[in-house]
Amino acid sequence: MLQVKNIEKYYGNKNNVTKALDRISFDVADAEFTAIMGASGSGKTTLLNCISTIDTVSAGDILLDGENIAELPAAKLAQFRREKLGFVFQDFNLLDTLTIEENIGLALFINHRNADEVKNQVGRIAQKLEIDGVLDKFPYQVSGGQKQRAACARAIVAGQSLVLADEPTGALDSKASKNLLEILTKMNRDMGATILMVTHDAYSASYAGRILFLKDGRIFNELLRGERTRSVFYHEILDVLALLGGDVSDVI
Secondary structure, three states, rough: EEEEEEEEEEEEEOOOEEEEEEEEEEOOOOOEEEEEEEOOOOHHHHHHHHHOOOOOOOOEEEEEEEHHHHHOOHHHHHHHHHHHHHOOOOOOOOOOOOOHHHHHHHHHHHHOOOHHHHHHHHHHHHHOOOOOHHHOHHHHOHHHHHHHHHHHHHHHHHOOOEEEOOOOOOOOOHHHHHHHHHHHHHHHHHHOEEEEEEEHHHHHHOOOOOEEEEEEEEEEEEEEEOOOOOHHHHHHHHHHEEEEEEEEHHOO
């Protein structure tokens, strides 16, 4: 599904160059839930920005469904994002003037799908995420958990290939964080969503099936959860974070 091949990212000019990404390579399989971890400045957000086409690589290739993102002309980037990428934001980014149904189906309307198709597709996703009873309500009329589910539904409703989440629990309390992570897990396990999540939080990362750890713009280590419990996986994550250096409490 996603292939990242020897990508590099430089900032600055010839007199003062910063290398944010240093020959990073990895693949993400279809229906995989992968987390990216690392301390501040490790390159994890830069990496996600390059994959999401918000930023461009200085060298290397990023392929999604066999299409090289790095070679897409500017005119096609917006269409590529709508059709291939789903985003889960910290603050949900729902539009207050649209109903929950309209918020979820917005990408479909932008892609010129007919009204019946949009309604049916939104209804199917909403039912799976248990928000079909609030589709006619506005964001201010529903709970925080229902907003979370609506934001997640929007990220996959158009059949997007990859869901990107940048610190999705960063602005949430512990209960809301747990709810969102369980929604992402349901999307991955029950609905086949491929998820790439950047996080500094070991608890959040423990919900993923695989973790890539970045240090100084390079992949430092990798963990696969396999059949281990989430609790065991969580403590293994802490061990790797300790190896990364610094006070573990600063990055969890």
